[in-house]
Amino acid sequence: xxxxxxxxxxxxxxxxxxxxxxxxxxxxxxxxxxxxxxxxxxxxxxxxxxxxxxxxxxxxxxxxxxxxxxxxxxxxxxxxxxxxxxxxxxxxxxxxxxxxxxxxxxxxxxxxxxxxxxxxxxxxxxxxxxxxxxxxxxxxxxxxxxxxxxxxxxxxxxxxxxxxxxxxxxxxxxxxxxxxxxxxxxxxxxxxxxx
Numbered sequence: 001x002x003x004x005x006x007x008x009x010x011x012x013x014x015x016x017x018x019x020x021x022x023x024x025x026x027x028x029x030x031x032x033x034x035x036x037x038x039x040x041x042x043x044x045x046x047x048x049x050x051x052x053x054x055x056x057x058x059x060x061x062x063x064x065x066x067x068x069x070x071x072x073x074x075x076x077x078x079x080x081x082x083x084x085x086x087x088x089x090x091x092x093x094x095x096x097x098x099x100x101x102x103x104x105x106x107x108x109x110x111x112x113x114x115x116x117x118x119x120x121x122x123x124x125x126x127x128x129x130x131x132x133x134x135x136x137x138x139x140x141x142x143x144x145x146x147x148x149x150x151x152x153x154x155x156x157x158x159x160x161x162x163x164x165x166x167x168x169x170x171x172x173x174x175x176x177x178x179x180x181x182x183x184x185x186x187x188x189x190x191x192x193x194x195x
Contacts, residue, residue, distance in 0.1 A: 011131055011134050011135050012131065014134050014178065015130050015131055015134045016134070016139070016178065016179045016181060017130075017140070017141045017142070018139025018140060018141055018172075018174050018179060019139075019141055019170075020093045020096070020097055020139075020141060020170040020172060021089075021092070021093075022139060022172075022174045022175060022176065023096065023097065023139055023170075023172025023173060023174060023175070024172065024173045024174070024175045025096065025098075026098075026172070026173040027098040028058075028098050028099045028138065028171050028172060028173070030058065032136055032138070033056060033058070033099055033101075033171070035132060035136075036129050036132045036133060036136075036138075036171065037054055037056070037101075037129070039128045039129065039131070039132040040052060040054070040125040040126070040128045040129045040132075041125065042128060043121055043122075043124035043125035043127070043128050044121060044124055045118075045121040045124075046113050046117045046118075046121065047112075047113050049107065049108050049113060049117075049118060049121065050121070051105045051106055051107055051108070051118040051121055051122060052103070052104070052105065052121065052122045052125040053104040053105065053106050053163070054101050054102070054103065054104070055101065055102035055104060055157055056099065056100075056101050056102075057099065057100050057101070057102075058098060058099045059098070062094055062097050062098065062099065062100055063094050063095060065094065065100060065102075066090055066091060066093060066094020066095070067094065068156050069090050069094070069168075070087060070090050070091065071156075072147055072150065072152045072153050072156055073086070073087065073090065073145075073147050074087075075150075075152050076146075076147040076150045076152055076153075077146075077147060086145075093170070097170060097172060098172065099170075099171050099172070100168055100169065100170050100171075101129075101168070101169040101170075101171070102157055102165055102167075102168055102169075103122060103125075103126060103142070103165070103166045103167045103168070103169050104157065104159060104163060104164065104165050104166065105118055105119065105122045105163065105164045105166055106159075106160065106162070106163045107162055107163075109162075119166070122166055123166075126142055126167075126169065129169060130142070133171055137173070138171050138172065138173060138174075139170075139171070139172055139173065139174035140169065140170060140171050140172075141169070141170045142167050142168070142169050143167055143168045143169075143170065144166065144167035144168075148165050148166070148167055148168065149164065149165065153165045
């Protein structure tokens with residue numbers, strides 16, 4: 001065997017979505033963020049399009065991004081539907097995080113490759129981010145509230161006409177125990193065809 005499969009399996013099975021509210025104040029250093037993103041860009045991509053783009057905010061820039069997110073939320077969501085809890089969460093996250101990454105997609109204009117394949121490539125990149133965070137002992141969370149897909153969000157991020165924001169990826173050192181999870185057994189989700 002070329003690699004230690006038990007270690008790879010453990011990282012895959014220990015991967016969790018850890019909410020930013022569970023992160024400590026410990027700073028995630030730039031070198032680690034770069035490792036996370038460098039592993040992201042090795043995701044599979046049809047036609048080598050490599051559609052992923054990352055907008056990284058660290059330090060004081062996180063607070064500025066939080067303020068912009070609050071503005072986008074208020075412009076996109078009708079006032080009658082505003083959630084004070086969600087607005088408070090946006091503010092709290094921007095004041096306590098050391099890093100957040102906007103996950104974006106830029107197609108190359110190759111019309112022979114369906115958009116879903118570029119979306120899938122970006123999702124694979126995010127999985128690589130999750131796994132790398134897990135290996136570092138970092139909590140991470142991919143958030144995709146509905147306002148993230150708005151023109152206002154594209155404007156804030158300086159995205160092009162055909163670009164898309166696909167979510168916010170939070171990273172931080174979790175406090176407390178690592179979360180547990182489970183999955184349905186393989187036989188519930190698999191059909192075997194052998195003849």
